[in-house]
Amino acid sequence: TGGRAFDLGVLAVAAQLLGAGQWLLDASVAYAKQRSQYGRLIGEYQAIKHLLADVATHLELTRPLVHGAAVTGSPQDISAAKVKAGDAAYLAARTALQVHGAIGYTAEHDLGLRLTKVRALAGAWGAGAFHRERILRTMAGRR
Numbered sequence: 001t002g003g004r005a006f007d008l009g010v011l012a013v014a015a016q017l018l019g020a021g022q023w024l025l026d027a028s029v030a031y032a033k034q035r036s037q038y039g040r041l042i043g044e045y046q047a048i049k050h051l052l053a054d055v056a057t058h059l060e061l062t063r064p065l066v067h068g069a070a071v072t073g074s075p076q077d078i079s080a081a082k083v084k085a086g087d088a089a090y091l092a093a094r095t096a097l098q099v100h101g102a103i104g105y106t107a108e109h110d111l112g113l114r115l116t117k118v119r120a121l122a123g124a125w126g127a128g129a130f131h132r133e134r135i136l137r138t139m140a141g142r143r
Contacts, residue, residue, distance in 0.1 A: 007078050010125045014066050014078070014085040017121050018059065021089035024096040024114055025055050031100055042099070051095045058088040076138045079131035086122040093118045
């Protein structure tokens with residue numbers, strides 16, 4: 001379904017999503033270390049730490065999927081990497097917006113551009129539903 005060129009496009013998007021998610025996490029961590037609220041840095045609050053740790057975990061679980069898909073070139077592996085990278089980047093985007101607050105919506109901050117990019121890349125070369133179906137079809141064909 002799609003051929004080699006399609007698979008390479010999907011893999012490239014998965015890698016971009018992983019990179020965008022990492023950028024969002026790094027920006028959020030840096031912001032949490034400098035922004036204070038009620039006399040404390042927001043990065044000191046356990047709720048913020050948990051949000052950022054959750055994003056870090058998802059990104060770290062995504063990295064081997066993307067690298068593995070690049071090595072195997074299997075359409076199933078590539079689709080799995082795309083699904084996981086899209087989910088992880090979207091989580092990173094939502095969390096970054098929570099950590100940054102209203103400044104994330106402004107045109108002056110790079111966060112707004114990255115959020116838009118993640119939304120566009122998540123649907124590029126097939127949304128998550130398409131790739132989940134693709135994995136299912138591949139697995140059903142092996143029986």
